[in-house]
Amino acid sequence: MKQERAVTVLEVGGAIVDRETVYRQPVHIVLEGPSIVRLGEGAYAAQPGEVVVRRWRKLDRIAIPGLVNVHGHAAMTLLRGAGDDLPLMVWLQERIFPMEARLTRECVYWGTQLACWEMLLSGTTAYADMYMMMDAAAEAVAESGMRALLSIGLAGTDPAVQAEKLRESRAFVQAWHGALDGRIQVALGPHAPYTCPEPFLTQIADLAAELGVGIQIHLSETRGEVDQFLAQEGLTPIGLAERAGLFRVPTLAAHCVHATQNDIEILRAHDVRVAHNPQSNLKLGSGIMPLGQMLSRGVTVGLGTDGAASNNNLDMFEELRLAATLHKGVNEDATAVDAATAFALATEWGARALFMPEGFGTLRPGAPCDIVLLDAHSPHFAPSHDLLSDVVYAAGADDVRDVIVAGEWVMQNREPTALDTERIRYEARRLKDVLTGHTSSSNVES
Numbered sequence: 322m323k324q325e326r327a328v329t330v331l332e333v334g335g336a337i338v339d340r341e342t343v344y345r346q347p348v349h350i351v352l353e354g355p356s357i358v359r360l361g362e363g364a365y366a367a368q369p370g371e372v373v374v375r376r377w378r379k380l381d382r383i384a385i386p387g388l389v390n391v392h393g394h395a396a397m398t399l400l401r402g403a404g405d406d407l408p409l410m411v412w413l414q415e416r417i418f419p420m421e422a423r424l425t426r427e428c429v430y431w432g433t434q435l436a437c438w439e440m441l442l443s444g445t446t447a448y449a450d451m452y453m454m455m456d457a458a459a460e461a462v463a464e465s466g467m468r469a470l471l472s473i474g475l476a477g478t479d480p481a482v483q484a485e486k487l488r489e490s491r492a493f494v495q496a497w498h499g500a501l502d503g504r505i506q507v508a509l510g511p512h513a514p515y516t517c518p519e520p521f522l523t524q525i526a527d528l529a530a531e532l533g534v535g536i537q538i539h540l541s542e543t544r545g546e547v548d549q550f551l552a553q554e555g556l557t558p559i560g561l562a563e564r565a566g567l568f569r570v571p572t573l574a575a576h577c578v579h580a581t582q583n584d585i586e587i588l589r590a591h592d593v594r595v596a597h598n599p600q601s602n603l604k605l606g607s608g609i610m611p612l613g614q615m616l617s618r619g620v621t622v623g624l625g626t627d628g629a630a631s632n633n634n635l636d637m638f639e640e641l642r643l644a645a646t647l648h649k650g651v652n653e654d655a656t657a658v659d660a661a662t663a664f665a666l667a668t669e670w671g672a673r674a675l676f677m678p679e680g681f682g683t684l685r686p687g688a689p690c691d692i693v694l695l696d697a698h699s700p701h702f703a704p705s706h707d708l709l710s711d712v713v714y715a716a717g718a719d720d721v722r723d724v725i726v727a728g729e730w731v732m733q734n735r736e737p738t739a740l741d742t743e744r745i746r747y748e749a750r751r752l753k754d755v756l757t758g759h760t761s762s763s764n765v766e767s
């Protein structure tokens with residue numbers, strides 16, 4: 322007897338498959354296990370050998386691929402608003418690091434769950450995270466149902482500290498890399514060249530090569546950082562990372578705001594992926610990354626929010642729209658970063674930046690079933706001349722209704738299915754006192 326294949330059918334009122342393929346009329350998406358096997362116009366018609374075991378009829382929804390946030394520090398949600406209106410180095414050294422010194426495992430767990438809740442509400446299905454006590458972060462994201470690329474942030478000048486961090490990173494890779502059917506990936510996370518001396522960077526690259534994992538790092542975020550390395554080493558931070566051998570392994574470099582022409586060539590030659598974080602770069606006064614030059618030279622770029630303490634939210638719709646408009650303004654060119662490019666940055670190219678296989682970040686056959694459903698009855702889609710334009714230039718997180726990851730509903734009607742949101746809110750308020758070092762009897766919150 323011929324083997325029958327159990328499939329799930331999702332019918333929606335419209336869909337954006339990728340930056341080139343858009344349906345403004347009802348489509349059916351056929352899922353088998355965690356993946357999309359087929360997508361087509363109109364209602365589903367039975368195929369030989371297929372047995373429909375579940376049918377989700379959602380004609381009041383528009384399907385888009387889940388958004389991919391390629392750079393951040395999830396648990397920094399607990400530090401949101403704790404140090405605004407300061408440049409990067411003052412912000413980090415005088416405000417953030419002292420509070421992070423009081424961080425506990427509990428802070429990372431609940432801060433990460435808070436981040437997951439916020440990211441689901443704004444249609445994100447996968448994100449990158451570099452932080453501390455990452456086993457707690459991994460447990461938190463595992464429960465949420467989302468995908469993540471996780472790294473222990475590595476910094477330090479003392480060789481004993483460095484050795485301990487490498488040992489921890491090795492154990493973290495062994496425990497979590499590829500866990501939960503690949504939902505959790507691990508990379509090594511040297512924080513930046515200004516916190517990791519060059520020999521440490523080389524050791525990190527050696528370990529990543531040995532373990533077969535990638536690297537994420539902050540590079541050339543501010544002009545001051547670049548000037549410091551040029552003065553001390555005669556090289557830019559990107560040039561130094563290359564000399565340290567970092568780019569022998571797949572690398573995701575955050576910011577690259579002050580990348581030179583030669584730096585862009587280095588990034589391209591080693592297929593270094595770049596995380597563009599326009600809102601964080603604006604808020605910290607770091608500058609504006611040369612996105613047009615990166616893309617025209619063929620560098621893979623994705624979009625990120627960075628941590629909630631320098632953004633101050635994790636809304637990828639804001640980042641998407643900012644990427645689409647900012648570069649038009651600074652270049653006085655309305656054709657810069659068109660809607661399709663911005664959409665790819667937030668989806669397909671972001672997935673590539675996170676080292677995911679081809680097809681991730683789209684709704685094409687073979688892609689994982691990571692789908693965000695938007696409210697088709699939102700004013701942003703009435704009328705609709707161009708659905709891709711509506712999503713990039715008009716829609717927002719408020720239009721997000723449901724989120725599916727690997728074929729599982731992780732948010733339904735704006736309620737995460739696996740997160741206890743009331744508890745998250747309670748713990749976040751409680752843990753603020755741990756981080757600030759105060760006990761706040763007078764802190765009235767409701």
Ligand SMILES: N[C@@H](CCSC[C@H]1O[C@@H](n2cnc3c(=O)[nH]cnc32)[C@H](O)[C@@H]1O)C(=O)O
Nearest residue numbers: 394417421451452453474475476512539628
């Ligand atoms: N500081 C840690 C390791 C780094 S975890 C990642 C770090 O990146 C910090 N961070 C957040 N946003 C940025 C940014 O925009 N640039 C540089 N560092 C950042 C964040 O506060 C956190 O300390 C240690 O002592 O081992």
Ligand SMILES: [Zn+2]
Nearest residue numbers: 393575627628
């Ligand atoms: Zn960062």
